[in-house]
Amino acid sequence: MTMIAGAQLALLLDTERAAIDAACREKVRWQHATRVNIDARLVLLGLQGLISRTVLDEAGLRECALVFGCRQAALDSYQSFAHSCAAGSPAPLAFSHALPSVALSCASLAYRLRGPLITLVGDADVGLRALEHAELLVRCGRVRQAIAGCWEWTPARSAAQGNTGGRPSPDRPDSDRCRLVLALIGGEPTAALQRSRVDGFDGFDGTDDGPVTRMMMVLAQRPAPGNCRPALQLNGEANG
Amino acid sequence: MRILITGLGAISGLGAGIAAHRRAFAAGASGVARVGANDGALPASALASRVSPVPDDGTPRVWSFLRLALSEAVADAGLPRTDGIPLYIGTVHGALEAWLAAGADARDGAGWWTPAPAAWPGMSEDLAPKMTVVSTACTASAVALGLAFDALRSGDTPVALVAGTEELGGFLYAGFDSLRALAPERCRPFDRHRHGLVLGEGAAAVVLETEMHARQRGAAAVLEFAGFGCAADACHLTAPDASGQGAAAALRQAIAQAGWTHVPDFVNAHGTGTRLNDRMECLALQRVFGAQAREIAVTSTKSRTGHMCGAAGTMELVSTALGLLDGILPSIEGFAQADPEFASWDFVGGSARDGRYRMALSMNSGFGGSNTAIALRRLT
Numbered sequence: 297m298t299m300i301a302g303a304q305l306a307l308l309l310d311t312e313r314a315a316i317d318a319a320c321r322e323k324v325r326w327q328h329a330t331r332v333n334i335d336a337r338l339v340l341l342g343l344q345g346l347i348s349r350t351v352l353d354e355a356g357l358r359e360c361a362l363v364f365g366c367r368q369a370a371l372d373s374y375q376s377f378a379h380s381c382a383a384g385s386p387a388p389l390a391f392s393h394a395l396p397s398v399a400l401s402c403a404s405l406a407y408r409l410r411g412p413l414i415t416l417v418g419d420a421d422v423g424l425r426a427l428e429h430a431e432l433l434v435r436c437g438r439v440r441q442a443i444a445g446c447w448e449w450t451p452a453r454s455a456a457q458g459n460t461g462g463r464p465s466p467d468r469p470d471s472d473r474c475r476l477v478l479a480l481i482g483g484e485p486t487a488a489l490q491r492s493r494v495d496g497f498d499g500f501d502g503t504d505d506g507p508v509t510r511m512m513m514v515l516a517q518r519p520a521p522g523n524c525r526p527a528l529q530l531n532g533e534a535n536g
Numbered sequence: 537m538r539i540l541i542t543g544l545g546a547i548s549g550l551g552a553g554i555a556a557h558r559r560a561f562a563a564g565a566s567g568v569a570r571v572g573a574n575d576g577a578l579p580a581s582a583l584a585s586r587v588s589p590v591p592d593d594g595t596p597r598v599w600s601f602l603r604l605a606l607s608e609a610v611a612d613a614g615l616p617r618t619d620g621i622p623l624y625i626g627t628v629h630g631a632l633e634a635w636l637a638a639g640a641d642a643r644d645g646a647g648w649w650t651p652a653p654a655a656w657p658g659m660s661e662d663l664a665p666k667m668t669v670v671s672t673a674c675t676a677s678a679v680a681l682g683l684a685f686d687a688l689r690s691g692d693t694p695v696a697l698v699a700g701t702e703e704l705g706g707f708l709y710a711g712f713d714s715l716r717a718l719a720p721e722r723c724r725p726f727d728r729h730r731h732g733l734v735l736g737e738g739a740a741a742v743v744l745e746t747e748m749h750a751r752q753r754g755a756a757a758v759l760e761f762a763g764f765g766c767a768a769d770a771c772h773l774t775a776p777d778a779s780g781q782g783a784a785a786a787l788r789q790a791i792a793q794a795g796w797t798h799v800p801d802f803v804n805a806h807g808t809g810t811r812l813n814d815r816m817e818c819l820a821l822q823r824v825f826g827a828q829a830r831e832i833a834v835t836s837t838k839s840r841t842g843h844m845c846g847a848a849g850t851m852e853l854v855s856t857a858l859g860l861l862d863g864i865l866p867s868i869e870g871f872a873q874a875d876p877e878f879a880s881w882d883f884v885g886g887s888a889r890d891g892r893y894r895m896a897l898s899m900n901s902g903f904g905g906s907n908t909a910i911a912l913r914r915l916t
Contacts (some may be wrong), residue, residue, distance in 0.1 A: 311552065314797050358732040374632070377710075378640055378707065381706070385559065386710045386714040387714065388711075388714040388715045391710075391711035391715065393773075394707075394711070395628055395906055396649070397671055397672045397673050397902075397903070397906070398773070398903075398904065400672075400904070401773055401903065401905065402902060402904075404769075404770045404905060405770060405773070405905075407770075409768055409770055410767055410769075410770050410785065411767070412768070413672070413674055413769065413906065414672055414679055414680075414683070415670070415671050416668060416671075417630070417649035417671045418649070425668050429668065432683070432686055432687060432690060432692065433686065435690060436609070436686045436689060436690045438686060438766075445695075482817060498598070509770070513566070
C-alpha cells in the first residue's frame with residue numbers, strides 16, 4: 297500500500313451543473329472563464345475556492361503541481377466537435393477543448409500556473425491515483441506542494457429516481473450534478489485547511505462508489521463503501 | 537540510484553518492432569504518404585503515417601498498438617513476469633474512435649481511455665490494477681515516463697512499464713485540419729519553408745528499472761534515464777509560448793537532475809514542423825545553452841513517424857535511445873535549409889549521421905502549454 301503523508305481535504309464542491317456558469321461569472325476573475333468548457337469551469341471554481349478561503353494564495357498556487365483525475369472529461373467538447381464535423385463545418389475551438397487536460401490548461405492560463413499539470417483518466421480509482429501521484433511529486437522533491445483533485449458528473453437525485461434508469465436525461469442536461477474534491481499535499485497546515493476538512497465531511501453523501509467518494513473516504517480515513525478497497529493508507533492507518 | 541532502460545517496443549508507420557524502426561532511421565525511410573481512397577477514415581488526399589497492416593484482434597486499434605509495443609518491450613527486457621508491475625500509459629484520446637463509431641452516446645463516455653484486460657489477449661491481466669493513464673495532450677506519454685521515473689527513484693517500485701499509444705482517425709485529422717496546423721505538401725521540421733505538421737499513429741513502450749533490480753536479474757542495459765523535467769507555459773491553449781521559457785524550464789530540470797555539466801551530444805526535439813513550435817524550441821535551447829546551442833546536433837523524427845500525439849513521448853524516447861545505442865542519428869526528413877534565424881545551428885539534414893553519442897535530450901510539448909524534457913545517458 298502507498299503511504300500518503302500530509303494529504304488534507306482542501307475543498308469539496310457539490311453543485312448542479314446549471315449553477316456553474318453563474319458561479320463562474322461571480323467568483324472567477326478571468327475574462328474567459330465562461331467561454332471554456334464545463335469541466336474547465338468546474339475546475340476554475342474549485343481553484344478559486346481555495347484562494348477565496350485562504351487555503352492557498354495565487355503565488356502559492358503558481359508553483360504547485362496539480363494532479364487531477366476524471367472518468368469522463370470534456371465530453372461536451374468531444375460531442376460538439378463531432379457534431380460540427382458531421383455538419384460539414386469543423387469547429388476548431390471545440391477541438392481545442394476536446395481533450396481531458398483542457399481543464400488544467402485553462403487553470404494554467406487563469407492563474408499563471410507553471411508547475412507540472414497532470415491529468416489522469418480512469419475508472420473509479422482515478423482520484424486515488426491522483427492522490428498517489430501528487431504525493432509522490434512532493435515526496436520525491438519535484439515540487440514543494442501539490443494539489444490532488446478529482447471531478448465527476450452524476451445524475452441528479454430527481455433524475456435518478458425517475459424513469460431514466462438513473463442516467464441523465466438527454467432532455468434535461470442541466471439536471472446533472474457535479475462534484476469536485478481537492479486535497480493539498482505538502483506545505484504547512486493552516487486553520488483554513490482545517491475548516492475545509494470539517495466543512496467538507498459534514499453532510500457528505502458517500503453512498504455511491506465513484507471517484508470522488510473513494511478519494512473522500514481516503515482523506516477522511518474511513519472505510520470505502522461496498523467492497524472497494526482503496527490501495528492507500530493515510531498516515532499509517534489502514535483503511536477498510 | 538540509477539534508473540535504466542531495459543526494454544523497448546514500438547509500432548508506427550515505419551513498421552512493427554524496434555528492428556523495423558532501426559532500419560528505417562538508418563536508411564532514412566519515412567512512414568508518411570498520401571493515404572489514398574481506401575483509407576476509410578481520412579480524406580484520400582491526407583498526408584499521414586499509418587500503421588499497416590492493421591492489427592485485427594477485435595479490439596480498438598489504439599489498444600492493439602499498445603499491446604504490440606508492450607509485448608515487445610517486455611520480451612526485450614527479458615522480464616520473467618509482469619504481475620504486480622505498475623503500468624503507465626500516455627494517450628490523448630484513447631479509444632475515442634471506437635466510442636464515436638458506437639454512436640458517441642454520453643452515457644457510454646466513461647472508460648474509453650482505459651484499456652480493459654480483455655483488450656489485450658496474451659498480456660497478463662495482473663497489469664490492470666496498477667495502471668495509471670495520463671492524458672496531458674501531446675506530452676502524455678512523456679509525463680507518464682516522468683511519473684514512472686519518480687516512482688522508481690523514490691523506491692516505490694523497482695520496475696515499471698511505460699507506453700504511449702494513439703490512433704489516427706477522422707476526429708483527430710479533422711481537428712488539426714480545422715486549426716490549419718497540417719503541412720500542405722511535406723513536413724519540414726526546422727526548415728525555413730516549414731508549414732505544418734503531419735499526423736501519425738502507433739505506440740511505443742519502455743521498461744524502466746532500478747539498476748540494482750536490473751543487475752540482480754542479469755539484465756544487460758547500458759542506457760540510463762538520467763533526468764526529467766516538466767513545466768507549463770501558462771500562455772495559450774494551443775500555441776506554445778513563443779519565448780520558449782516553459783520548454784527551457786523543463787530542460788533545466790532534466791539537466792539538473794541528471795547532473796550534467798556538458799552540453800548533450802544531440803537533442804531529439806519535439807520538432808513538429810510548425811512555424812511556432814520549431815522556433816520556440818530553438819529559443820528554449822538557446823535560453824539553456826546560450827551560444828553552445830549551435831553546437832548541439834538537433835534532429836526530429838516526426839516527419840518520419842508522423843506526430844503520434846499521446847505516443848510521441850515514448851516514441852521519441854525510443855528513437856533517442858536507438859541513436860545512443862546504435863550511434864546512428866536519424867536525419868530530419870524534409871529538412872533542406874535552416875530558418876535564417878538559426879542558420880548556423882547543427883540540424884541533422886541529408887542522411888543519417890554516424891557517431892559515438894553518450895548524452896541526449898528528448899523534448900516534447902503539447903496543447904495547453906505542457907513541456908517535458910528527458911535526459912538519457914549511455915553508460916558505456
